[in-house]
Amino acid sequence: MRRIGVFVCHCGSNIAATVDVKKVVEMALLEQGVVHAEDYPYMCSEAGQSHIAEAIREKQLDGIVVCSCSPRMHEATFRKCAEKNGLNPYLVEIANIREHCSWIHKDMQEATEKAVILMRAAVAKVHLNAPLKAGESAVTKRALVIGGGIAGIQTALDIADAGYHVDIVEKEPSIGGRMSQLDKTFPTLDCSACILTPKMVEAASHENITIHTWSEVEKVSGFVGNFTVDIRKKARYVNMDKCTGCGICQEKCPSKKPLNEFNRGLNNRSAIYTPFAQAIPNVPVIDAAACIKLKTGKCGICEKFCQAGAIDYAQTDEIITQQYGAIVVATGFDTIKLDKYGEYAYGESKDVITSLELERIMNAAGPTKGHLERLSDGKAPKEIVFIQCVGSRCSDDRGKPYCSKICCMYTAKHAMLIRDKYPDTNVTVFYIDVRTPGKNFDEFYRRAVEDYGVNYVKGQVGKVAPQSDGSLLVHGVDLLENKQILKKADMVVLATAIEPNSDVRKIATMLTASIDTNNFLTEAHPKLRPVESPTAGVFLSGVCQGPKDIPETVAQAGAAAVKVIGLLAKDKLKTNPCTAKADELRCNGCSQCAGVCPYGAISYETRQVNDHGIREDRRIAVVNSALCQGCGACTVTCPSGAMDLQGFSNRQIIAEVDAICR
């Protein structure tokens, strides 16, 4: 018989205001095996823990139940406390009487009754808990960063500076990401390329960083400290070692039709291309879908002109397999598609553009060489209308329910830059709210209004109507004046909602990292562990976790790097001891368990078994505890009931069921 101690936490008034904690203590003492029970205002505090320590010593406890908040919050705290005081940490169970009880019930009697039942279930379970010992696994001292935008670059640089090797996998031909497409950055208006390019160069030249561009993660297996990742290096058709980046191939390439992705499809590029002049690596790729040689076998002009002999039409995709201790997701974002927003005439009129397209138009390397002009007729716009929240803050099925966070600031930036460079161009911004929390952000927006004369109108736009004279009639509303506004504009810019990169769901699935309904990766804790995924060893950097601007992205990238460094600094990791285990007397080696194991953790060996005095060789399932993640699929599949899960055994769960249904 176990000697069990029950500790009931008040959590200040969080629990005690709804649950009669004294009553729970009183009822606990009636339970079989409970030799000690007490309540305390904050069990997780130093003082609270010392009460537990004292009881372990004085009452020789060999089982502990803490009735408190969710085990997701403090199970680790109390386990550590037990361990420090000589008790196996797996002899601690938590009864969640806060999130699952006091916070959701109002009636004291009802909540107390439920708390007692939850306490009983935990006591019943702890009677059957076995002391478990965590195994150890080695840590591969190398990190993978998926995505080579500013988030991925910053994370990689910080990890590399700490002395660990980092690989960046980027699906585009160059690193740089969205930030490389931006013209200027708020709130200081410094040029995006001027601050990004040095970081790209630093990453490329860092001895601890390997960059795989034009590459994608294909397969991930393993677990924290020991991931095995297959990376597909897509055929570039250009030998990276030989290419000098002279650019003659791009100049001579006769296939000039493909839309230039880097310029958001606003102009065209050649079939062999580098996305932008400062690309890293400065080695082009051939777009196989557009290359005449690859499609028809004729042409070969780039090869003829390449003095370095770098063109290689025979190149094929290559798979690299590499071990990593940690993986950082930095897959970034894209703007949403606007095909469901016909009322704004995007797609109907060339002069209705997204803000990211405007970035390219404003950029000296963009489709208009930095001149602000209408894409329909090349004329300079005299009247520009910005529409905020296009697809953001929508609870219908057209847009996104969240605020995209960056639009208010970049619109103020665009408006200000236009007014500065083209003072005779009028700018009107239709907004719902102007959201500018951030250092020097609101001041920035006010400057746009007060110093640059940008006309902010509180109200939305219902329709943008392209007129037969080529202008755009904007049907808006001014809610403060209670007037409908008809504004004739030459150009309309839509602050389009952002969404996680479309690849993120695929990547999250490979990593078994959870993802929310908007495809943002979920953090392990929304406040306290914002850069970690709930999946151990997977970290989050940048917009893949939620909308953010550049300073926030860089800050989060650094935070993710610190977490990675903390992990890679360890030589050994403790593994989860709650793994499956087969009872050799019951196992008949049928192999069904291996069939359902997602980790390939189960193998079979023939071993001599002593079954009630009869010795015979039997085929027995063996679980590799380093690979087993403890899901329990095998335990239910096992037809003979031989397989069980330590820490969540059949008997333990049934004991809980019995206690609840008692």
Added chain:
Amino acid sequence: MKYSYFPGCTLRNKAKDLDDYARACAEKLGFFLEELTDWQCCGGVYPLGADEIASKLPSVRALNAAKENGQDLVAVCSACYHVLKRVNDDMANVADIQTRANNYMALPEPYMGETKVLHYLEVLRDVVGFENLKKQVVNPLTGRKIGAYYGCLLLRPSSVMAFDDPENPTILEDFIRALGAEPVIYPYRNECCGGYISIKEKEQAAALCQRITESAAGFQADCLVTACPLCKYNLSNNSELPVVYFTELLAEALGIKEVQE
């Protein structure tokens, strides 16, 4: 292919052209419209109130009759189509309306929104096919520039009507193209003509219609095409631009009606 057909009140007299040509063209294109016996007026407007039942019953009767015929229900008039489709959606999805309407109706078998409601244009697009229609055209309307006027009722609310993109529809343009004419895209083709308000507020209806027709004319349309008698009435009253029913154009192209110049 046979369909139950709900002509609606206006098609019985003021909009006889819409009706006659619809039937004649259907036969030519190989589908048949069997008029429901004893149909009643749909009411012209869909009753928005969540507690309105009685005003939805005529539509439920029509829908149920089509169900008993084992046929999809086709309408030509935008308003009839709108009302029938929305009432049908209520009958399929709103428990309260299902129960109360069925209590009134006391049918042998309760009606639960089983009938599929189609607009004539949907039959052309999804069953006949515009490519196929194009092949059957004998008098292509070559050289004519036609602006499609959708109005409100075919498109909105798109969550129920699911007829076409509510802001950037294409079905009428594809139809116009199939007949050999050139569609004119103009921005107010899905904006309101004033609807029922024109009975009293002539000026408001005039202003709304002028915005529509002037915009279409600005984009060089030489006529407008619509599926709704009320839209046609309002637009014709307030503009020099000719307004025709889509079935008239169809009849011209198929050689059923004399070509109008």
Added chain:
Amino acid sequence: MPVTENWKPTIVAFCCNWCSYAGADLAGSSRLAYPADVKIIKVPCSCRVNPMFILRAFEKGADGVILCGCHPGDCHYSTGNYYARRRMTLLFSMLDYLGVEDGRTRVEWVSAAEGVKFSETMNSFVEKVRGLGPNVRLGDLRCRN
């Protein structure tokens, strides 16, 4: 067992550690109420739930059993919830055959972000079970000890 006015059902909810248990936590921290009749048992994954546990619960007097896991495609262990879904489909149809009505059992996918869904699910499930009254069937079969 006669239905009394004060009768309260006993409901066991198996929740996977990664999604649904966290969803229940979120329901708690968002103060989204659901009846106290629901008692949650944490399991690592919905696929850990052996049909035996559910039979045991009914045998011991549970009036309803609900199993919550990650949404299809989102299982922390990739595929566990698919196994759970298949197993439960079979088990529930057998239970229905035995007279433990379909309404007393349910599988629901609740993510860690769906506090609202967790609470709504529990509310609707409890209401359903309350409507069905006490589960006497397995008692009649003399399974109860």
Added chain:
Amino acid sequence: MNQVDEIKQISGVNPLKCMKCGKCSASCPSFYEMDIKPHQFVSYVINDDVQALANSRSAWKCLSCFACIERCPRNVQPGKLIDAARQILIRQRGQEGLSADEIPALLDEDMPQQLLMSAFRKYRR
């Protein structure tokens, strides 16, 4: 039932979903005919002032074109509120927006039945 509950029930609208963006008013073809504007309908209901809404000219000016319903990013559907206000008015006080005496003068020979039907439904019980 009080009028606020009544209008919520008839319309099926939850006014709390509104984020006050004004897209309804920007889209409304009857904006200038209305004394209370589409984006204000919601606030009137939230502020328990359904009577003012029912007394307003707006109740008779909505064209039921559903543009506000289609474009509302929060699925509030303000057009349903004004239609419900009209319903309340018609039901409670037997008020009508079109009296029987007016009608003959308004008719013309091209007028489709559809117009009469719709107008009767909208203006009268």
